[in-house]
Amino acid sequence: MYPITTAHYIAxxxxxxxxxxxxxxxxxxxxxxxxxxxxxxxxxxxxxxxFSHALNNLSGQVFAIFVITDxxxxxxxxxxxxxxxxRNKETVLADEVDLLKW
Amino acid sequence: xxxxxxxxAIFFYVFAVMVLGGGILTITRxxxxxxxxxxxxxxxxxxxxxxxxxxEFLFAVQIVLYIGGIMVLFLFVIMLVNLDQxxxxxxxxxxxxxxxxxxxxxxxxxxxxxxxxxxxxxxxQPNTAxxxxxxxxxxxxxDVLFSEYLLPFEIASILLLVAVxxxxxMAKKRI
Numbered sequence: 514m515y516p517i518t519t520a521h522y523i524a525x526x527x528x529x530x531x532x533x534x535x536x537x538x539x540x541x542x543x544x545x546x547x548x549x550x551x552x553x554x555x556x557x558x559x560x561x562x563x564f565s566h567a568l569n570n571l572s573g574q575v576f577a578i579f580v581i582t583d584x585x586x587x588x589x590x591x592x593x594x595x596x597x598x599x600r601n602k603e604t605v606l607a608d609e610v611d612l613l614k615w
Numbered sequence: 616x617x618x619x620x621x622x623x624a625i626f627f628y629v630f631a632v633m634v635l636g637g638g639i640l641t642i643t644r645x646x647x648x649x650x651x652x653x654x655x656x657x658x659x660x661x662x663x664x665x666x667x668x669x670x671e672f673l674f675a676v677q678i679v680l681y682i683g684g685i686m687v688l689f690l691f692v693i694m695l696v697n698l699d700q701x702x703x704x705x706x707x708x709x710x711x712x713x714x715x716x717x718x719x720x721x722x723x724x725x726x727x728x729x730x731x732x733x734x735x736x737x738x739x740q741p742n743t744a745x746x747x748x749x750x751x752x753x754x755x756x757x758d759v760l761f762s763e764y765l766l767p768f769e770i771a772s773i774l775l776l777v778a779v780x781x782x783x784x785m786a787k788k789r790i
Contacts, residue, residue: 516620517627520736522664524725525631529638529657531721536642538714539707544647544693548654551685552638555661558673566668571759574670574752578760581676582771586778588685592692593785599696600788608708 522563529556541606543598547591554584626667633660645706647693655686672753 529552536549558577565573599605637657644650662677728736760768 517624520728521627522668524728525634525664527721527725528635531718532635532638532642534717535714538710538717540642541704541706541708542647544689544696545642545650548641548650548689551654551681552641552657555634555658555681559661559664562665562668562670562673565670571755572763574673574756575760575764577670577673578676578756579767579771581673581680582775585680585685586774588688589778589782590785592688593782595692595696596786605696606704 519563519567522559526556526559526563529553529559541608543595543605543607546607547588547595550587550591551584554580554587623667626663630660630663630667633657633663648690651686651689651693654689655682658682658686669752672756 533549533552533556536552537546540546540549558580561573561577561580565571565577595605598610602610604610634657637653637655637660640653641650641657644653658677658681662674662682665671665674665677
């Protein structure tokens, strides 16, 4: 169980990625789908920082900063789309937005 | 006897429980505000894991930017968009099959790892390399960020500009 190695961090990261994936695939509420995407990006960051620590190379942490930048941009644009969607369709449920469905 | 290794293990498991418990509660709560609160717990666990690996700058960024910035944005939108009616409806769509396939794939990877045992993988060896002495984490990170990764850094700023303009345009009533 201890000492803690990189493998522990990778297992934790895989579990968090899994939780996020299940959230994205199964929830109907778009706000919670966006939150699940944040969970997935955090799982990626745990992985990057763990390898950065293990290999004594700071590039991993720089990449984690870029991932956080992406997460911010994604959250801002996603929530903007959500507000526009709510104004036009009066819904926040993903499967009620089916204009493009055959 | 509290050796540094044991102390690190204790902190790792505490933070891991925060991360995974917060994550599971985030995707299962009915009320979106509760989900956001549990997501904050999960993100604080991740911040603790950064601190455990001597990534102090990312720890500060995680607290200030994720918990202080993104989560406030989420809560603001949850309050703005009326979710009362949505909370009374069915919370899950029918995609359990594909979700179970994803779980099975990662479960197969983890069980392969456990079957081979930790000794078969280099990543499962304890980290013995000494931490580089001299400067703190933030100084070294700034060094790398502003020399080797200067162009990606500038491109990231353009990305943020596009996102700001895009979200304002998207949320505007009439353009």
